[in-house]
């Protein structure tokens with residue numbers, strides 16, 4: 383039975399362990415480009431032992447960004463910065479993954495620490511947001527939403543294909559479609575945001591047409607040997623929205639369209655939710671396990687998996703295949719090494735670059751001198 387540190391093979395790619403840095407928007411791009419900050423962030427996590435490293439949701443069109451400071455892949459000029467990121471990730475022994483997305487009606491937003499409010503379309507940093515139907519999300523997303531025409535939807539699918547080609551040119555080896563968190567894919571799926579009467583709305587099959595066509599467009603240019611995955615907004619926690627049974631059906635359908643792994647997350651299509659499970663450990667795992675069992679496809683999930691014993695258990699019990707870490711990866715670049723120490727792994731430093739591991743293995747010093755807990759137990763406060 384694999385554990386958290388067992389390699390994970392998917393298509394032609396092998397991860398050195400089951401630990402992924404989950405995509406996290408950083409709001410540090412200019413003209414959608416990545417730079418030194420991103421090389422530092424992703425390089426340090428790859429050097430810290432993560433098996434798979436995602437930068438952030440990367441937009442397929444300029445209006446698909448969360449805000450003007452977010453990354454994009456809609457212009458060849460963006461390939462160079464992305465290539466620097468994939469190169470450092472590979473140099474440090476991890477696999478570089480890209481998450482392609484479009485924020486739909488939740489775009490044109492301020493940075494979180496500036497208020498996270500939507501910016502008016504006539505403001506220099508704002509734009510006209512688009513979605514399946516002219517229904518604003520509400521709350522802090524106040525501006526009118528322009529309904530996408532069928533022709534514009536086809537253009538977006540072409541943008542997905544162009545983005546996938548650029549992702550390949552930039553050296554990514556794993557591609558995730560972002561269909562969660564209330565962004566465009568999530569809103570086509572949800573009756574709360576999609577009230578179209580054409581072939582992209584109404585029945586569940588129609589509400590999944592956008593996704594099928596996007597998958598087909600990407601799979602057409604993304605090599606078969608490389609994984610194609612999807613983060614799905616699997617539950618709106620609202621009686622009129624997406625329910626988890628719909629997600630199980632959707633994953634089965636996308637499997638027929640080339641999906642290699644499902645990453646289940648939340649719908650986030652409304653603030654009007656039933657009891658959200660944000661304070662519960664590992665709350666997506668049971669749902670992921672159901673998809674894994676019923677659809678017969680590898681599954682990864684995030685949300686509250688930052689305790690090593692919990693992350694290890696969900697792999698050992700065969701519930702999911704891959705643990706995605708968001709906040710723990712921000713807090714601790716060496717989370718995998720720390721977890722390996724906590725779990726009494728026989729050689730935690732093997733996850734590090736060779737020269738560092740040589741020093742740490744061969745120069746043990748006094749207890750805790752390397753700044754990590756001793757294997758399997760926490761370091762005490764030490765002499766006062």
Ligand SMILES: Cc1cc2nc3c(=O)[nH]c(=O)nc-3n(C[C@H](O)[C@H](O)[C@H](O)COP(=O)(O)O)c2cc1C
Nearest residue numbers: 404405406407438439684685686687707708709710
């Ligand atoms: C700063 C920040 C930015 C995020 N940006 C994205 C994103 O771009 N795409 C995405 O799918 N999820 C995003 N998320 C969600 C994380 O990928 C992850 O699913 C979530 O934080 C739950 O995992 P955790 O409990 O390990 O933090 C973001 C989370 C954080 C904290």
